Amino acid sequence: MVTETSAGLGTGRASVGSMLEFAWTAGVFTATDAMSATSLTRSTAIDAVDILLDAGILVEHPNARAVGSYRSGRPARRFSLSPELGVVVGIDAGDTHLAITVADPLETTLVHRRTDLDSAHSPQERRTVILAELQRALDEADRTRDDVLSICAGVAAPVNRKGVSPPHPDGFWERTNPGLAEALREWAPIVEVKNDALLAAVAEGAQGAAIGCRDYVALLAGERFGGGVVVDGHLLHGAHGGVGEGVVFDHVVGVESAVGLGYALQDAVRDGVADGSIPATGAVGRMADAEPIDPRAVLALASEGDADAVLVSTRVGASVARIVGVLGSMYDPAKVIVCGGVAASIEPVLAAARAVLPEQLHLPAPDLIASSLGVEVVSLGAVASARRAARERSVPMLAEGRLRRRS
Known part of the structure; x- marks a missing residue:
């Protein structure tokens, strides 16, 4: 299991951050479910839920009486992450192929496009093709840039923590990573560019042999x-x-x-x-x-x-x-x-x-x-990384921004 550090919400909103983290894997839940998992008191848990509802991060479902499972007592309120939070994008930009996946932040793939890349393309030509295919994938998913929470792109090159590849004696790394961190900056609040083998390791740890x-x-x-x-x-x-x-x-x-x-x-x-x-x-x-x-x-x-x-x-x-x-x-x-x-x-x-x-x-x-995991192993790792970035950074940022505007 690969470990990462969660950004969470800002100081003073620890209970809201705990509730948001719980909601990612909870599906439909009640305040009692959240209390058991987060050790929050009932009043604090309900306050955190109401804040996230007000920010549009959570949605409320029909209560137990409405769905036919109510037995006695006051029916519990039921919540889940909003299905309208946005989408994530995973990109596998190999030497001779390009795969782009648009997915929701939890588990569903909306669009997956795979095409060939010309290894003779210049960095500028390659960048243009990647961005054009990304736009086609979003169009096919009926989404816009404003809906994108995070993007993770895998490239056949070493990549530093800023998403930049070092010079290669033959220019190979500069071509396979044609300035994608900069090119994608306007497409999402969080953009990560990573080595393709590293993303394969992410995929194997998340859903493969590791x-x-x-x-x-x-x-x-x-x-x-x-x-x-x-x-x-x-x-x-x-x-x-x-x-x-x-x-x-x-x-x-x-x-x-x-x-x-x-x-x-x-x-x-x-x-x-x-x-x-x-x-x-x-x-x-x-x-x-x-x-x-x-x-x-x-x-x-x-x-x-x-x-x-x-x-x-x-x-x-x-x-x-x-x-x-x-x-x-x-x-x-x-x-x-x-x-x-x-x-x-x-x-x-x-x-x-x-x-x-x-x-x-x-x-x-x-x-x-x-x-x-087959030929899509890098794509799977890219989507998993984009989802992690949405969970740990983009959505907490989105929640924080909405809460500030409401305060």
Whole structure:
């Protein structure tokens, strides 16, 4: 579970802040429910509810008599968060894809749009496309900028706490994060730009293989390797947002590259044909001339026991074991979760990696598992982070502002 610090309401409104925090997960509740959860007195709880009702943060529902559950005595008033608070937005801006999700602050996805991005675009062109797709998503959800409580965008680059990526020797980070923090500033009161692997770790901790785990790495492994690292329940970030940056694998013997598993499998097929270990006439060998090679087809053959595909999986698995060995030695995780679209079919590679992983480190080897969250893992993490920002910052700010205007 990843820990964060709640901003809450201002000084003097502790009871209102406690009531608001309770309401996020309570569904429809009564004052008695709130008293039990918050330790507020009845009068204080009712005062806090009335303040939040007056600010439009809570809404009142028909009482127990009106919904047919009243038995005796005075029927209890029933409340919940207002469904009209606004929306949150999660953005997954990968190197070659863009996914935008508009959701309510609690649990419902309203719109999800996914499209391709041109990796040859300039930063300005990329920024223009992202903002245009964001507007289309809001239009499809029948929402405006005024409805947006928070935005979280995931990018394939290190990102510092201000949402800015450092310079890259080839300009890659500047292109994949084309000034999004500044570009989105007018779209929401809270804007966060984060590394995509970090958001994958958020998703795995919230609804994936790391629920309840305090030490894990979410290893994005599609186009390039990158790790979102959680230690002692805390996301690790670094001065420039570079914790888990994959360039380290360029310098690991037996890996020598940060390219992801899709490319690694293609290279292993072509290398095997070139060195004669994979016959060019076999089912795998015939793939060598394809551009690109479909890694899922190779993995499907490996799952069926095809000897050449198993050889490819074994060779790539040895590289994965070295990568996980480095992560295991640096961060001592209980789990390493391979994430991204490739995860659904990657088991033959992981099985090969597990067989040799204990040789790669002195510590106990982490569990090496495939994510079940699929290609949308970064989107899920972005939405979860946007919801957290709305809960801890945007809505308390909204409540505070409305209360000031009413006082």
